[in-house]
Amino acid sequence: MTDTHSADKASLATLRAAQYDWNSEAIRRALDMLCASDAQFHLAHPFGDMTGGVAFHDNALAVLRAAWPDVERRDWIVMAGVDEHGADWVGCGGHFVGTFVAPFLDIPPTGHFAHMRFHEFYRFVDGKVVEYQALWDLPEVMMQAGAWPMSPSLGREFCIPGPASGDGLVRPERDEAHSRASQKTIIAMLDHLKKHPSQGGPDVMEMPRFWHETMNWYGPAGIGTGRGIAGFRNWHQIPFLNGMPDRGQYVDDITYHFFGDNDYVAVTGWPNMIQTVTHDGWLGIAPAGKKITMRSLDFWRLESGRIRENWVMVDLLDAYRQLGVDVFARLREFNKARVPGSVPYPVRET
Numbered sequence: 001m002t003d004t005h006s007a008d009k010a011s012l013a014t015l016r017a018a019q020y021d022w023n024s025e026a027i028r029r030a031l032d033m034l035c036a037s038d039a040q041f042h043l044a045h046p047f048g049d050m051t052g053g054v055a056f057h058d059n060a061l062a063v064l065r066a067a068w069p070d071v072e073r074r075d076w077i078v079m080a081g082v083d084e085h086g087a088d089w090v091g092c093g094g095h096f097v098g099t100f101v102a103p104f105l106d107i108p109p110t111g112h113f114a115h116m117r118f119h120e121f122y123r124f125v126d127g128k129v130v131e132y133q134a135l136w137d138l139p140e141v142m143m144q145a146g147a148w149p150m151s152p153s154l155g156r157e158f159c160i161p162g163p164a165s166g167d168g169l170v171r172p173e174r175d176e177a178h179s180r181a182s183q184k185t186i187i188a189m190l191d192h193l194k195k196h197p198s199q200g201g202p203d204v205m206e207m208p209r210f211w212h213e214t215m216n217w218y219g220p221a222g223i224g225t226g227r228g229i230a231g232f233r234n235w236h237q238i239p240f241l242n243g244m245p246d247r248g249q250y251v252d253d254i255t256y257h258f259f260g261d262n263d264y265v266a267v268t269g270w271p272n273m274i275q276t277v278t279h280d281g282w283l284g285i286a287p288a289g290k291k292i293t294m295r296s297l298d299f300w301r302l303e304s305g306r307i308r309e310n311w312v313m314v315d316l317l318d319a320y321r322q323l324g325v326d327v328f329a330r331l332r333e334f335n336k337a338r339v340p341g342s343v344p345y346p347v348r349e350t
Contacts, residue, residue, distance in 0.1 A: 005080035005174055005261070008090050008124045012078070016092070019073035022065060028057050035129040042270050044135045044295070045318035046105065046328065056132070063105070068098030068114060069345055076162025077299055077311070078169055079266060081179055081259030088124045089259045091266040093117070093168075093299055093311055095159070096136075100145070101345040105138065106328055107145050108335055111343040115159050116141050117220075119297040119313040121257075121268045133268055135297050135313040140221035142331065148222075149330035150320070151284030155217075155224020155235035163301050163309060171262060179260035182302050185210065186265040187258060189307065194248035197241060202233070212308045222283065222316045243282030244275035263302045271295050277323060283316070285323050292322040 015034055018026035031053025041050040047060050065071055075094035082088055100114035120134035142148040143157060162168050189210035196205045207229050217232040218225050226235040241247060253274055258267045271293035281287040295315040300307050320327050 003174070004088055004124075005082070005090075007127065008088055008122075009078055009080045011124075011127065012090060012092070012122065016073060016075060016078075019061075022071055022073075024057070024062065024065065027061060028054065031057060035132075036125075039128075039130050039132065041132045042134070044138065044315045045321055047136075064096060064116075067102045067104035067107075067109065068096070068100055069102075071096055071098035076168045077264065079259075079261035079264045079299070080174065081183075081261050081266075083257040083259045085255075085257070087257065089257060089266070089268075090122045090124065091119070091259070091268075091297075091299060092122075093119050094162070099345060100141075102342040103340065104141065106332055106335075107138075107142050107147055108338050108340070109343050110145050111345075111347065112144075114141060114144050117160055117313065119299070119311065121266065121297060123257075133270055133295075133297060135220075135295065135315055137221050137313060139316055139327075143221055147331055147335050149334045150222065150325075150327060153219075153222055153224035153235075154239060155219055155226045155231070157221055157224050160218045160225070160311065165263075165301065165303070165308075168264075168301075174261050178262050181260075182263055182265050182300075183258050183260035185302065185305060186260075186267070186300055186307075193237075194251075197245055198249070210307055212303060212306045215307055216309050218309070218311045220312060220314045220316055223314070239280070239282065242280040243277055243287065245279060247273070247275045250274040265300045265302070266298065268297050269295070283320075285320070285325065288323055290323060292319055294319055 011034060015030035018030050035053040038051060041056040043060055050056050050059055073096055075092055077093035080090045096116045096118060098114060100110045100112060102109055117137040117140060118134060122129045123131035139148060192205045196202055211229055214228060216227055219236055223236055226232045254269055254272055256267060256269045256272055273294035273296060276291045278287045278289055297313045299311040301309040317327050
């Protein structure tokens with residue numbers, strides 16, 4: 001007998017396949033079959049919120065397809081589980097790839113292969129999707145186009161890989177006890193992270209207890225990737241806490257959704273972080289003394305009880321927006337001299 005979580009994952013197969021071969025009519029049909037009529041779609045800035053699968057297709061997926069006519073979807077994580085509130089979720093992580101031949105949200109085309117990471121979470125009720133949350137790494141596309149108008153990343157930027165274990169898509173049947181144990185490990189790790197700096201120095205986080213020595217922290221474009229605990233701290237955590245030391249002090253105002261699938265754990269919240277940009281500022285922005293929210297959709301993979309890989313997506317463009325910075329307006333100013341319009345597709349052979 002198929003369990004609920006396996007059934008929920010299986011129900012996404014048609015939609016994922018339609019986006020791999022990118023058949024727009026098949027995508028629409030799959031969304032219609034999969035989603036409740038009033039399903040809520042929450043996407044990264046500037047897409048925003050939508051109701052119903054048709055709106056999601058026409059106002060998000062079709063916009064990407066118009067810029068990347070041969071776009072295809074490539075998943076490397078599909079996992080499912082139940083959160084602490086009893087809700088059923090499926091999380092998917094992967095890339096959209098294609099040839100970038102027409103402007104995409106005012107990002108100028110390159111005529112070359114392009115990639116954009118996505119993290120997306122589906123909440124199911126009685127076999128139907130009632131809520132969808134997704135972050136697309138738009139800054140990643142801006143960087144490939146040479147059009148990123150903000151400060152450079154401290155970490156390494158590259159096309160983020162899937163799980164080193166190779167089991168992001170196919171693995172043993174979900175075990176509830178194993179999944180719950182993994183979930184508890186991640187929650188305990190995050191509770192320890194919040195102890196610094198309010199309760200002491202870096203040692204209070206007990207990071208070697210939770211993180212593998214050669215872990216990879218795959219941050220969003222604009223922050224970048226760090227390897228090992230030192231890479232995570234140097235290229236993300238230290239600058240983050242220097243600019244927002246009150247991180248973790250407003251948890252009563254947030255609803256988290258953690259769910260586990262054997263060695264994989266995911267978390268979402270819309271938002272799931274609240275903090276104030278003060279002290280050193282953040283991402284090259286002067287400290288505004290302004291409290292902002294953040295949306296972060298994350299995956300962790302554990303090995304022998306410790307974190308070996310962590311994929312993190314943050315809606316950085318929305319964070320900039322709250323701080324009074326319109327990244328797209330800056331992008332347009334920086335790229336006024338570039339010739340607008342599309343490039344030939346396919347590129348003509350000679």
